[in-house]
Amino acid sequence: MSTPDLAPRRTFGGVVAVWALAVVAGVLIGVFAPAGWRAEWITVSLGVCVIVAFAIQLWYGRSQAFIQRMALSSLGALLVLGLITGGFALAALVGA
Known part of the structure:
Protein backbone atom coordinates (compact mmCIF):
# COMPACT_ATOMS: atom_id res chain seq x y z
CA MET A 1 0.00 0.00 0.00
CA SER A 2 1.39 3.38 -0.91
CA THR A 3 1.29 6.44 1.27
CA PRO A 4 -0.46 9.54 -0.03
CA ASP A 5 1.61 12.47 -1.20
CA LEU A 6 1.82 15.24 1.35
CA ALA A 7 2.01 17.90 -1.32
CA PRO A 8 1.08 16.38 -4.69
CA ARG A 9 2.16 18.12 -7.84
CA ARG A 10 -0.46 20.10 -9.67
CA THR A 11 -1.60 18.26 -12.77
CA PHE A 12 -3.52 20.99 -14.56
CA GLY A 13 -0.28 22.47 -15.91
CA GLY A 14 0.30 19.36 -18.01
CA VAL A 15 -3.17 19.62 -19.48
CA VAL A 16 -2.67 23.28 -20.40
CA ALA A 17 0.77 22.47 -21.85
CA VAL A 18 -0.84 20.08 -24.33
CA TRP A 19 -3.38 22.74 -25.28
CA ALA A 20 -0.56 25.24 -25.81
CA LEU A 21 1.26 22.69 -27.98
CA ALA A 22 -1.92 22.33 -30.07
CA VAL A 23 -2.13 26.12 -30.53
CA VAL A 24 1.53 26.36 -31.57
CA ALA A 25 1.19 23.40 -33.95
CA GLY A 26 -1.96 24.83 -35.51
CA VAL A 27 -0.41 28.24 -36.07
CA LEU A 28 2.75 26.70 -37.55
CA ILE A 29 0.64 24.56 -39.86
CA GLY A 30 -1.32 27.62 -40.94
CA VAL A 31 1.85 29.51 -41.72
CA PHE A 32 3.99 26.84 -43.35
CA ALA A 33 1.71 24.14 -44.80
CA PRO A 34 0.13 24.53 -48.23
CA ALA A 35 -3.66 24.86 -48.15
CA GLY A 61 3.55 9.52 -11.73
CA ARG A 62 0.05 9.80 -10.26
CA SER A 63 -2.54 7.18 -11.01
CA GLN A 64 -5.44 9.12 -9.50
CA ALA A 65 -7.65 10.58 -12.26
CA PHE A 66 -5.20 9.56 -15.00
CA ILE A 67 -8.00 8.81 -17.47
CA GLN A 68 -9.71 12.14 -16.76
CA ARG A 69 -6.47 14.08 -17.26
CA MET A 70 -5.74 12.23 -20.51
CA ALA A 71 -9.28 12.85 -21.75
CA LEU A 72 -9.13 16.52 -20.82
CA SER A 73 -5.76 16.95 -22.54
CA SER A 74 -6.80 15.12 -25.71
CA LEU A 75 -10.25 16.66 -25.95
CA GLY A 76 -8.84 20.14 -25.37
CA ALA A 77 -6.24 19.64 -28.11
CA LEU A 78 -9.00 18.38 -30.43
CA LEU A 79 -11.14 21.45 -29.74
CA VAL A 80 -8.22 23.85 -30.17
CA LEU A 81 -7.19 22.29 -33.46
CA GLY A 82 -10.83 22.19 -34.56
CA LEU A 83 -11.21 25.91 -33.93
CA ILE A 84 -8.02 26.63 -35.81
CA THR A 85 -9.20 24.45 -38.71
CA GLY A 86 -12.49 26.35 -38.70
CA GLY A 87 -10.47 29.54 -38.96
CA PHE A 88 -8.64 28.11 -41.96
CA ALA A 89 -11.99 27.29 -43.59
CA LEU A 90 -13.37 30.79 -42.97
CA ALA A 91 -10.18 32.34 -44.33
CA ALA A 92 -10.47 30.22 -47.46
CA LEU A 93 -14.10 31.30 -47.95
CA VAL A 94 -13.35 34.98 -47.46
CA GLY A 95 -10.22 34.86 -49.59
CA ALA A 96 -11.99 33.12 -52.51
Missing part, protein backbone atom coordinates in the same frame (compact mmCIF):
# COMPACT_ATOMS: atom_id res chain seq x y z
CA GLY A 36 -4.18 21.42 -49.67
CA TRP A 37 -2.15 19.67 -46.98
CA ARG A 38 -3.43 21.45 -43.86
CA ALA A 39 -6.03 18.82 -42.93
CA GLU A 40 -3.42 16.06 -43.03
CA TRP A 41 -0.98 18.03 -40.91
CA ILE A 42 -3.69 18.94 -38.41
CA THR A 43 -4.40 15.21 -38.01
CA VAL A 44 -0.71 14.48 -37.48
CA SER A 45 -0.43 17.28 -34.92
CA LEU A 46 -3.43 15.89 -33.01
CA GLY A 47 -1.69 12.51 -32.86
CA VAL A 48 1.46 14.17 -31.55
CA CYS A 49 -0.58 16.04 -28.94
CA VAL A 50 -2.11 12.76 -27.71
CA ILE A 51 1.33 11.14 -27.45
CA VAL A 52 2.73 14.17 -25.61
CA ALA A 53 -0.28 14.20 -23.27
CA PHE A 54 0.34 10.54 -22.49
CA ALA A 55 4.02 11.20 -21.81
CA ILE A 56 3.30 14.20 -19.57
CA GLN A 57 0.69 12.36 -17.54
CA LEU A 58 2.99 9.37 -17.09
CA TRP A 59 5.78 11.72 -16.02
CA TYR A 60 3.60 13.02 -13.20
Whole structure:
Protein backbone atom coordinates (compact mmCIF):
# COMPACT_ATOMS: atom_id res chain seq x y z
CA MET A 1 0.00 0.00 0.00
CA SER A 2 1.39 3.38 -0.91
CA THR A 3 1.29 6.44 1.27
CA PRO A 4 -0.46 9.54 -0.03
CA ASP A 5 1.61 12.47 -1.20
CA LEU A 6 1.82 15.24 1.35
CA ALA A 7 2.01 17.90 -1.32
CA PRO A 8 1.08 16.38 -4.69
CA ARG A 9 2.16 18.12 -7.84
CA ARG A 10 -0.46 20.10 -9.67
CA THR A 11 -1.60 18.26 -12.77
CA PHE A 12 -3.52 20.99 -14.56
CA GLY A 13 -0.28 22.47 -15.91
CA GLY A 14 0.30 19.36 -18.01
CA VAL A 15 -3.17 19.62 -19.48
CA VAL A 16 -2.67 23.28 -20.40
CA ALA A 17 0.77 22.47 -21.85
CA VAL A 18 -0.84 20.08 -24.33
CA TRP A 19 -3.38 22.74 -25.28
CA ALA A 20 -0.56 25.24 -25.81
CA LEU A 21 1.26 22.69 -27.98
CA ALA A 22 -1.92 22.33 -30.07
CA VAL A 23 -2.13 26.12 -30.53
CA VAL A 24 1.53 26.36 -31.57
CA ALA A 25 1.19 23.40 -33.95
CA GLY A 26 -1.96 24.83 -35.51
CA VAL A 27 -0.41 28.24 -36.07
CA LEU A 28 2.75 26.70 -37.55
CA ILE A 29 0.64 24.56 -39.86
CA GLY A 30 -1.32 27.62 -40.94
CA VAL A 31 1.85 29.51 -41.72
CA PHE A 32 3.99 26.84 -43.35
CA ALA A 33 1.71 24.14 -44.80
CA PRO A 34 0.13 24.53 -48.23
CA ALA A 35 -3.66 24.86 -48.15
CA GLY A 36 -4.18 21.42 -49.67
CA TRP A 37 -2.15 19.67 -46.98
CA ARG A 38 -3.43 21.45 -43.86
CA ALA A 39 -6.03 18.82 -42.93
CA GLU A 40 -3.42 16.06 -43.03
CA TRP A 41 -0.98 18.03 -40.91
CA ILE A 42 -3.69 18.94 -38.41
CA THR A 43 -4.40 15.21 -38.01
CA VAL A 44 -0.71 14.48 -37.48
CA SER A 45 -0.43 17.28 -34.92
CA LEU A 46 -3.43 15.89 -33.01
CA GLY A 47 -1.69 12.51 -32.86
CA VAL A 48 1.46 14.17 -31.55
CA CYS A 49 -0.58 16.04 -28.94
CA VAL A 50 -2.11 12.76 -27.71
CA ILE A 51 1.33 11.14 -27.45
CA VAL A 52 2.73 14.17 -25.61
CA ALA A 53 -0.28 14.20 -23.27
CA PHE A 54 0.34 10.54 -22.49
CA ALA A 55 4.02 11.20 -21.81
CA ILE A 56 3.30 14.20 -19.57
CA GLN A 57 0.69 12.36 -17.54
CA LEU A 58 2.99 9.37 -17.09
CA TRP A 59 5.78 11.72 -16.02
CA TYR A 60 3.60 13.02 -13.20
CA GLY A 61 3.55 9.52 -11.73
CA ARG A 62 0.05 9.80 -10.26
CA SER A 63 -2.54 7.18 -11.01
CA GLN A 64 -5.44 9.12 -9.50
CA ALA A 65 -7.65 10.58 -12.26
CA PHE A 66 -5.20 9.56 -15.00
CA ILE A 67 -8.00 8.81 -17.47
CA GLN A 68 -9.71 12.14 -16.76
CA ARG A 69 -6.47 14.08 -17.26
CA MET A 70 -5.74 12.23 -20.51
CA ALA A 71 -9.28 12.85 -21.75
CA LEU A 72 -9.13 16.52 -20.82
CA SER A 73 -5.76 16.95 -22.54
CA SER A 74 -6.80 15.12 -25.71
CA LEU A 75 -10.25 16.66 -25.95
CA GLY A 76 -8.84 20.14 -25.37
CA ALA A 77 -6.24 19.64 -28.11
CA LEU A 78 -9.00 18.38 -30.43
CA LEU A 79 -11.14 21.45 -29.74
CA VAL A 80 -8.22 23.85 -30.17
CA LEU A 81 -7.19 22.29 -33.46
CA GLY A 82 -10.83 22.19 -34.56
CA LEU A 83 -11.21 25.91 -33.93
CA ILE A 84 -8.02 26.63 -35.81
CA THR A 85 -9.20 24.45 -38.71
CA GLY A 86 -12.49 26.35 -38.70
CA GLY A 87 -10.47 29.54 -38.96
CA PHE A 88 -8.64 28.11 -41.96
CA ALA A 89 -11.99 27.29 -43.59
CA LEU A 90 -13.37 30.79 -42.97
CA ALA A 91 -10.18 32.34 -44.33
CA ALA A 92 -10.47 30.22 -47.46
CA LEU A 93 -14.10 31.30 -47.95
CA VAL A 94 -13.35 34.98 -47.46
CA GLY A 95 -10.22 34.86 -49.59
CA ALA A 96 -11.99 33.12 -52.51
